[in-house]
Amino acid sequence: MVNFAAMRRYDDSYKQKGLRKQLVDTLRQKGITDENVLAAINNIPRHYFLDTAFEGIAYEDRAFPIGEGQTISQPYTVAYQTQLLEVKPFEKVLEIGTGSAYQACVLGELKANLFTIERQKKLFDQVKQFPFKSRYPTIRFFYGDGYEGLPTFAPFDKVLITAAAPQTPPKLLQQMKIGGKMVVPVGGSEIQRMIRITKTGDNDYEQETFDNFSFVPMLSGKRS
Secondary structure, three states: OOOHHHHHHOOOOHHHHHHHHHHHHHHHHOOOOOHHHHHHHHHOOHHHHOOHHHHHHOOOOOOEEEEOOEEEOOHHHHHHHHHHHOOOOOOEEEEEOOOOOHHHHHHHHOOOEEEEEEOEHHHHHHHHOOHHHHHOOOEEEEEOOOOOOOOOOOOEEEEEEOOEEOOOOHHHHHOEEEEEEEEEEEEOOOOEEEEEEEEEEOOEEEEEEEEEEOOOEOOOOOEO
């Protein structure tokens, strides 16, 4: 039997494309200037990553729940972090916190060679079954502890952390190339500051501080 509801879920109508264009215009007005990032947001049907209950509001610039106490980030936040990361095609990127895989697909649109880790087994399993991800063969998905990173695949050109870290995770700093960059929200449970760290030597780093954001906390270990 044909599942028409599923077919409708993966339809990308002219209306949805128009709403995406409006979203991109909103992000541009809010200060996102990287046209490659804006094009990536425009190319990805965000409603695919949400429960059908949210389909009518998928292109509002706000976060939505995706289960397991996690959210799909506000598009402005995704664009902001991605712009700070300054991803170039074919760079090796480590993402901590796959979540819905929306941010991962934005990086895939930028042709990143992406390694993304999710600690929530249910979210990891959902993403593994998500047909849209096949559009990005350069993305590799891992179930694991983000604090540990992926030392087997290190070093990385870029590291993106999509959860609030109480401090910069030292093992992830070690897995960066010299000249590499990390973007991470650092701070307490309510508000964090967005930080960009550039590795300038084996144990030397430069830090830049940007705007305030609010993320779910980065937790250690894996959750089945």
